[in-house]
Amino acid sequence: MESYRVLRGRVNSIGFQPDECLIPFLELAGFGSAALIRSFDLxxxxxxxxxxxxxxxTHTFHLPCGECTITLEDVAVQLGLPIDGNAVTGISSISRPATLCYELLGRSPSEGKFASLRLSWLKANFEYxxxxxxxxxVMQAVRTYIMHLIGGVLMKESNGSTVHLxxxxxxxxxxxxxxxxxxSVVLAMLYRELCRTTDPSAVDIGGCLILLQS
Incomplete structure (x- = not known):
């Protein structure tokens, strides 16, 4: 009998709670409900x-009782994220990443070239x-917490503890x-990870696993 493959993931919680004064701004940005996520057992x-x-x-689960899938309605109801509006797109290579970080976060992890921020750096510099x-x-702290949410829960990569700049x-x-x-982008990334990990050689999985499990 062949051994059953159990995938693994890296980050499974946000790691710290936002200051109460950040909550109104997190709600303003559309991340108020997602910010309520503290920790979970995957x-x-x-x-x-x-x-x-x-x-x-078909992007569906084939079960003995039939087919089912995760929908945008699930994302809206369970995570409270906006599902209408502009597509989430960005520049994959930012020419002056340090300048961008100083402008929006008030500090930068490096003066050189980099494409992502480590979640541990975000926590160490902005937890309190x-x-x-x-x-x-306060605005810098709000942006930091959203970035931590994106990288640690909503769109986490399977191969590291970082969030793309x-x-x-x-x-x-x-x-x-x-x-x-x-x-939409949270659901799209989860679909991408589900498709990628159907390959028997895959050993880890990313995406919003709390949504998948629930």
Whole structure:
């Protein structure tokens, strides 16, 4: 009898809670419900069983009782993310990443070229908001928390604990951030990961696994 393949993932929680003063701005940006996610127990045996029943041709799970799938409505109801609006797109290669980070986050992990931010760096530098923080620093902390949500829960990569820098420019104006269909890209990435991991050689899985499991 062949051994059953159990996939693995890297990050399975946000790691820290946002300061209460950030909540109204997280709601403004469309991430208020997602910010309520604290920690969760992922069952990789269950997730692996779902992957075994995923058909890439139809994007559905084939179960004894029939076919089913995860829909945009599930994303909206369970995560509270916007599912209408502009497509979430970005530049894969940012020419001056340090300048962008200083402008929107107030600090940068490097002065050289880089394409992503480590979640551990975000947590170490922004977990605690000073009581004397001004409006600019609060906005920087909000952007940081959204980036941490994206990389740690909503669109996490299977091969590391980082978040791509391409999402950061979309957070420059929080009033406009909500106009993007974040729910659509979360679902699209989960579909992509489900299709990728149907390959028997795959050993890990990314995407919004809390949505997949629930």
């Amino acid at each position: 069952r990789y045996d269950l997730i692996s069983a779902l992957v075994e029943r995923w058909h890439s041709e 908001l000073p009581s004397t923080a001004n409006e600019r620093e 391409m999402h950061l420019p979309l957070l420059s104006n929080l009033h406009n951030t909500r106009s993007y269909s974040w729910g």
